[in-house]
Amino acid sequence: MVSGGVEPPIPGLAPLPSLSWTVPGLREDPTLCLRCRSAQLLCGRPVCPILVKYRAFERTLPMVTGRELDGSSPPGLFVGRFGYPSIQAGPLLSPQHGSTELLDTPEEWVGRSVEEVVGFRTSLVRGTSRLRVTDAEKPDRYLESLQLLGLAAESVESEVEFRRPPRGHLSLSESSAPFGPSAPIEKVRLDVRRVDQNLERLSSDVHASARVAVGELYDRGVRVSRIQRAFSVGTLGRRGRRRLVPTRWSITAVDDLLSRANLEQVRELPHLGEIRLHALTALENRWLIVLLPGAYRYESIEAWYPNTLWNPNPTSLVLMGDHEGYDGRTTYASIGGCYYAARLATSEALLEQGRQAGVVVLREVHPGEILPLGVWNVREHVRAAVRGPYETLATTEELLARIARTFEIPLARWLKVSAHLHEYRTQRRLDAWAEPAPAT
Numbered sequence: 281m282v283s284g285g286v287e288p289p290i291p292g293l294a295p296l297p298s299l300s301w302t303v304p305g306l307r308e309d310p311t312l313c314l315r316c317r318s319a320q321l322l323c324g325r326p327v328c329p330i331l332v333k334y335r336a337f338e339r340t341l342p343m344v345t346g347r348e349l350d351g352s353s354p355p356g357l358f359v360g361r362f363g364y365p366s367i368q369a370g371p372l373l374s375p376q377h378g379s380t381e382l383l384d385t386p387e388e389w390v391g392r393s394v395e396e397v398v399g400f401r402t403s404l405v406r407g408t409s410r411l412r413v414t415d416a417e418k419p420d421r422y423l424e425s426l427q428l429l430g431l432a433a434e435s436v437e438s439e440v441e442f443r444r445p446p447r448g449h450l451s452l453s454e455s456s457a458p459f460g461p462s463a464p465i466e467k468v469r470l471d472v473r474r475v476d477q478n479l480e481r482l483s484s485d486v487h488a489s490a491r492v493a494v495g496e497l498y499d500r501g502v503r504v505s506r507i508q509r510a511f512s513v514g515t516l517g518r519r520g521r522r523r524l525v526p527t528r529w530s531i532t533a534v535d536d537l538l539s540r541a542n543l544e545q546v547r548e549l550p551h552l553g554e555i556r557l558h559a560l561t562a563l564e565n566r567w568l569i570v571l572l573p574g575a576y577r578y579e580s581i582e583a584w585y586p587n588t589l590w591n592p593n594p595t596s597l598v599l600m601g602d603h604e605g606y607d608g609r610t611t612y613a614s615i616g617g618c619y620y621a622a623r624l625a626t627s628e629a630l631l632e633q634g635r636q637a638g639v640v641v642l643r644e645v646h647p648g649e650i651l652p653l654g655v656w657n658v659r660e661h662v663r664a665a666v667r668g669p670y671e672t673l674a675t676t677e678e679l680l681a682r683i684a685r686t687f688e689i690p691l692a693r694w695l696k697v698s699a700h701l702h703e704y705r706t707q708r709r710l711d712a713w714a715e716p717a718p719a720t
Contacts, residue, residue, distance in 0.1 A: 347463075349405060349446070350439045351375040353470065355432040356384035358406055359512045361526035365414070369513070369524060370407035370465055371429055373438050380435045386505055386656030390664050394563055397653055405446050406462035413524040416514025425470045430513035431483055433476040441467040478502050479510050486519035493517065494534055495541050504624070504659070508534045528617070531655050535620040542627035543608065546576055549630065552637035555673040557682060558629075560665035563657060564646040567665050568686055569626060570679065572638030572704050578626070579603035579700040580619045580641040583689050597689060599697045618643075621659035629666035640700050644687050676705055 356372035374380040382388055383400045415423055429436060446461035478500045482493040493516040497507050512530035514522045525533065556571040581601030584591035591598040602613040613619035622641045630636060641662060673679045680701075684691040695701055 347442045347445055347466075348440070349373060349375060349442070350377075350437075352377050352380045352435040353429060353432075353438050354380045354382075354384035354404070355429050355434075355436045355472075355509075356404060357426055357429055357509060357513060357527075359524055359527045359530070360408070361528055364526065366410060366412050367524065367526060368408040369411050369423075369426065370409050371426060371438065371440075371468065371470065372404040372406055372460075373440060374404055376403075377437070378435065384505070385503070386654070386660055387503055389656065390562070390660050394653070397563075402460040404460045406460060407440055407442065407465040407468065408462060409465050411524060413514075416522045416524045417520065419514075422465075422468065425468065425472075427483075427513050427515050428472045428475070429470050430510045430515055431475040431479040432472045433474045433479075436473075437471040439469045440465060476502065476506065479506065479515070483510065483515040488516075488518065490517035490521070491537050491541075494537050498538050498541075504534060504538070505656070507538075532617040532620050535617065535624045535655070535659065539620060539624040539627045540608065542624070542631055543576065546627055546630045546636045547606070549634055549636045551575060552633075552635040555676075555679050556637075557671040557673060557679065558665045558668060559671075559686065560661060560668065562661050562664070563653070565657070565661065566644040566646070566687065567661060568642040568683060569629075569662060569665050570638075570640040570642070570683075570701075571630075571633075571635075571670075572640065572700070574638055575606050576630075576636040576638065577603070577605050577700055578623055578639045579698060580613075580615065580622045580643070581694065581697055582615060582618065582643045582645065583687070583693070584645045585647055597693065599689070599693055601697050601699075603699045617655040618658040621655045622662045625659050625662035626666060628663065632667075638700055638704065640698065642683070642687070642694065644689060680705070 351374045353371050353373050358370065358372055360368040362368070372384060374383055383404055389397055389400070409422060411423060416427075419427060442463040443466050444463055446463040478497055479502065482488060482497055485493065488496070490511065494507055494511060497510075498504070508527075508530050510516055511534055512525045512527050514524045516522070552571055552573050554573060558567075558569040558571075560567045579601060580603075581599060583597060583599045585597060586595055600615055602615050602619055623639075626639045626641065630639070643658070671682070673682065680691060680695075683694060687694070695705070
């Protein structure tokens, strides 16, 4: 107990702006944007999402006015999912020359603003071409160049001829990350001068399963975003089993495979004997990652304020979570890819700390999150949180008080949704009945 009753600040937490829950959302009033015109911010968000995307397009479109484009790919590529198993796939291209790796490397985006991240994404022009997912086994010349791009170790000089000038589609869809202009490709030349030797070696190993290949790349220190890219373009896995994998699916698949492998090691570690609390505030998200004494179990809960991306309701909070026990889970998590991204980040932390523990990830999303940024937002910010300092708490009561003090959403709402916090709060451990050791 701190003297005077004043509790110290939690490491990693920064203040968030005060919130307004009473402004009608876009879905309730389709004339809202027209009446506002970004001047009054009637949607309750601190920055107009339309202007953020418009300004990003405004910087890119003048550089891609014709049907031809030469510049650098970060390297990056995108495989769509609509129409599966016949999908659109192609490179992500920057009209700038030189090193553009930052534009498609989410591991480097922690600490950046929403405007910066949107700028990275929308400055990349997306080329598209229709392919079948099974083409990965016997690629044509175009797909061969795309697969080589997926193995590249540095930015790739590119020349592309489109069928029409790229167009930017300004969509406020809540299901897709921001993208730059796009157009179907007529011809493309990708000058890959250096490939990642680890990716190339596993790509050549047609006897290694995708699970083995992904795990070996990760163990060799290859960035997760690069593994996901190679996985997506169909360069990993056994002969006869390789497929193009939509980018959205490949991200979650790699997070799932890697966290499963990590947890096999975590379950062999000694139990954590104390409560640890990691915290972070970033991109209008507030995070608490709780490590509980005992055997491994995992839970992730998201709380969305009114007028946020996945909760356009003007007055009601939405909390949703999912969890697993010691043996993991066999069904897909209800909250989607974010569940697996946070599980990967926390499994890495348990290995780093040399302990198995119960893990509860609590995420409070405030209205300032104006655009969908992608699953990387969860993985990399949970990584940043658990790599930072932590608090050691002595009792369950102290933990609950910390949660109540950190979030604006009442503690009772979190406890109602959380299976593991409820269990830890109400069930006593066996060592609670152990007789104290005799004094020496």
